[in-house]
Amino acid sequence: MAGTSDKLERRAFLFSLIGVSLVFALMMQPFFAPIFWACAISVIFYPFQKRVLARWPNRRNLVALLTLTLCVVLVIIPVLFVATSFVTEGVGLFQKVQSGEVNLADYVDKIKQAFPGIQALAERFDIDLERIKQQAVQAFTGAGQFLAKRALAVGQNTFQFFLNLALMLYLAFFLLRDGDAMAAMLIRALPLGDEREKLLFAKFAEVTRATIKGNLVVAITQGALGGLIFWWLGIPGAFLWGVVMAVLSLIPAVGAGLIWLPVAVYLYAVGDVISATVLLLYGIFVIGLVDNILRPILVGRDTKLPDYVVLFSTLGGLAMFGITGFALGPLLAALFVAFWGIFIREFNEGEPAAALLEQQSDRSGSE
Template sequence: MTAPNPLKTPDLEFKSLLFLVLAATALFLLIVWPFFGAVCWAVFIAIVFWPLHQRLLRGSQGRPNMAAAASLTIILLIVILPLALVTASITQEASLLVAKMRSGEVDFGAYFQRAMQALPAWIRAILERLGVGDLGVLQQRALASLGGNGQALTARAFSIGQVTLDFVVAFFVMLYILYFFFRDGGAIAQSIARSIPLRDDHTHRLLTHFVTVVRATVKGNIVVALVQGTLGGLAFLVLGVQGPLLWGAVMALFSLLPAVGAALVWAPVAAYFFFTGELVAAIGLALWGVVAIGLVDNFLRPRLVGRDTRMPDWLILVATLGGLVVFGLNGFVIGPVIAAVFLVSWQMLAAARQQDVAAPAAREPD
């Protein structure tokens, strides 16, 4: 009788396969990491627009290539092209504002000094101790850092071009991946579900929650950002603030932070109007910020984000902030997704433990 081969035991073979899978996965993540943002956004956009793609797939009589191309075209026309046009307008307005600052037409230092002079003496003393008593010096330093001499701009030209090239490459990689996610998304999802070493009900719950959180976070945060940025930009336009489109975009970006984001932009402007004696503008902007912009955050965000994710507001805020710190701009989606997976995984573990405890008790005789 032939002795069993110790290198062919099922346990050793399984451990070897597991080691191979983990090593290959680590190496794959290493080579994909430079395009991490592109892959993430391809996943996010595919999840958000998947219902639209399904309708296009039915309309194309089940031809996946045509449906994927149609979905990608619609996204380019209704999302990416308008975003590119708005970005170009914001860039132009930012350049114009910087030019006005250099020429002295816009002097934030003078505005700040006017507000400082309207403050009580004890507040001015505190601000001067903190080193923020003279914004004129800070403005001059900011202008110098924006490229006051040609040599600095020439030295930075290569790095700026490299960043632009990286963005363009990542953008087209994202579009390329997105096409295949639309075309093969169903098969990819089924393959992932089969590969996850969990019970079928746990796998279904985990993937369903992941999709729900991505859709709610992307749609909710982007809608809230657009609405708050538009409302803030309109208010600044009416009040004659320089660069209303630029400040509206900044407000939209800050509004990714729940509860406090947009106020970081409009509140200092309202305070400036108040301390410089423009009480009507100050009160009007404060009321607009609290009532209009604030209501968007207090009522629209929970209905678009919190209701579907079933996460408390404080956890969404902490997860968003942490995601932005760790992953950059991508973190406003990745942070809440990680928090949601954390919650649902612990809930599944607690439910499994309760079932294990209840099972022996049910088998005990009366």
């Protein structure tokens, strides 16, 4: 009878634990983005924190504050500056489109006139280019309206924005200071087995560093190269288009090409063959090679995910979580692969998680 009572109490406690945890997660849902980015900051800057802490082991508060200050200076302030400039120039361009100073339909018509074969090819496959033109203009106008609304919303919700930023930095400070103790506590609390949990935590840290640092390096490089060639060729709004290419480059394989390729086609259409050829060759062999060379090195190698998985998980993450998804998508994909790797090795081949962890460490060390 006592055994039955103990089982009942244990089950009741577990159900209560799950219920309380779900309610707590729902309560934290509005702060998901600040919490995630605080975790990402602590993971990315942990190696620096560890090196400094080795010199000052009794100054955890000071070291955490120093690390957080470094993050603000190197990452947050530049990102805020670029984002503000991007929104300002984007809204300015949208206002020119609305006033008629910039006519998007004329640009499309010039391309059609310059390449009459496109019209014949479209008629052969029953493609309505006029409708596509209208949809493209509407899409650009809609994007401009969205950007203007978002800029207005940010202006109206400045307090909310800076509150989230402050919450992110506040939590990041404690994660940097007490991260080791928190990770050890989670390993003790989760009922997955210590070796599995260490493997999953190591994978989380590895993929977070790879996706955020790698994608940001690729985005900054492609955006800077794209803005530079636009400025050199005298294309208006070089800074704006550079930032757009940087943002789009978060989408592997196709990102920045969505900007420079149509511009090259337009330059051919208006007869500026030299500039168009320079932009096309530069886009393929400079901007494109950055994606083809740097991304596999910085992202694919460290996440140990195939390029196509990185692509689809990035797109899925962006669709589901917004801008945070460029990091969260590949992270979930890597955890998915890690869970199934543990399952296959332990339940099908009988290889313990410890052996898998050792293999992962050896592989990381060899690279």
